[in-house]
Amino acid sequence: MRERFIILFTGFAAVLLVRNLYVMLVKLPDEAAQGAIFRIIFFHVPAAWTSFLCFFAAFVCSILYLAKRNLRYDAVALATTEVGLAFAAGNLITGMIWGRIIWGIWWTWDPRLTSMLICWLLYAGYLMLRRAVEEPSQRARISAVLSIFAFVDVPIVFFSIKWWRTQHPQPVVWGGGTMDPSYWNMLFLNWVPLILLAVVLILIRLRQEEAQREIDAVRRWAHAL
């Protein structure tokens, strides 16, 4: 059942991506002020949305774990966090490449960039913490609490950095203008395959986590034999 979902989703995502790439590269014109580089936004922004979706799912699963104490929620929280980190990394790197062309520098301490970096560090800390705990239920408990702390912290970080930056001059992000509707459509259309891919990756990671747990259980049983 799950196998079928994985194959189906992957195929669907691939078809959509090919179609999107075609429209993006051939049909849509270059953006007037930025030229070709503008197209990075079609991956940059949906990747950020996908990662936030993942972190939100991890937050919900962490609460559910603390409420129900079912290790399955812990596995989902782990899988979503890992996939979210992969997408967040994609977001950060595309942002840097875009900034190199538009602003002429690889990194600005722009509020969005900075808070994404902090967010990435927080969740990387989550994975690091998990590696340091052996016992499964203790690991689930501690990491759930950390996940909740991290998720509550991210919006506060974002707003604080935004206020911080309003007191310091910063490079202009495209003049606050509106985007053409065809660009918006593309943005959302390209979000769909990224979400599908995220779901596929989460499912695969989840299956591995379950296999790991089963192997550990069998090993204990075999040693007791």
Next chain:
Amino acid sequence: MDERNFTYMFYGFAAVWLCLAAYVVSLAAREKRLRQQLDGLRKLVEDRGEKR
């Protein structure tokens, strides 16, 4: 400028997929490790079974 603009766009596209590919590679590595653990376990269980 415009040509560089274009190449950097492709760098950007490649970067997203490289990030995801790196994650997939890590998944594959974990899969392999699981398989090894499973094989080791199978051997262990068989050995114990023979001793009996």
Next chain:
Amino acid sequence: MPGFLRDSLTIAAKDLRSELRTKEALNASVSFSLVILLLFSFAFDPSAEQTREISGGLLWLVFAFAGALILNRSFARELPNDCLDALIASPISGAALFAGKAAANFLLLLAVEAVSLPVFGVFYNIRWWGQFWQLAGVLALGTWAMTVIGTMFSALTVNLRLRELMLPTLVYPVMIPALMSAIQLTTHLVGGEPLGGDVLVWLRLLVAFNVIFTALALSLVETVLVG
């Protein structure tokens, strides 16, 4: 509630008494803060004008790094002789235990700051006392934010073998909003002007941070310690 308060005070008094007996963490923290203040003088040329502009950042980095020495050990120091197990088994709620330890840490951190702030003023030729009481308030708020996060993460990692390696990477990113507001407010106050206008947004942020994370820590600490 009076029960909660009494329990917390008992824990805080116990922690303070045992710390004041040896003064281990306190000495280490104070001397470390002096070392950082010394190191900063090599990072830039300490002329008064520039230093005033970045004084908030310098001060709070000193406080955050030196404070970590006190905060990190907060729960780990109960590990020898299974004291932590005894504390958890005692008829005191996890929240009261946390509140007591946080209160003790808060006072110890304030003591460290009370030493390093005048030293900072002397070393870098800064007249920081222009708005003394407002500055004291900001120091208290910022220190409480550091204390809550630090004590909570100390409880979180108390049983981990890599605790010392893990804590700095976990704690500082979470603290960033509080540190930022404290830095802004302190820089402003050291400049000699009272709080008001645009700067108030930072005060609100700092208070909100404290309220949110104090509530979160108090409600989650029981699950962390007991299970």
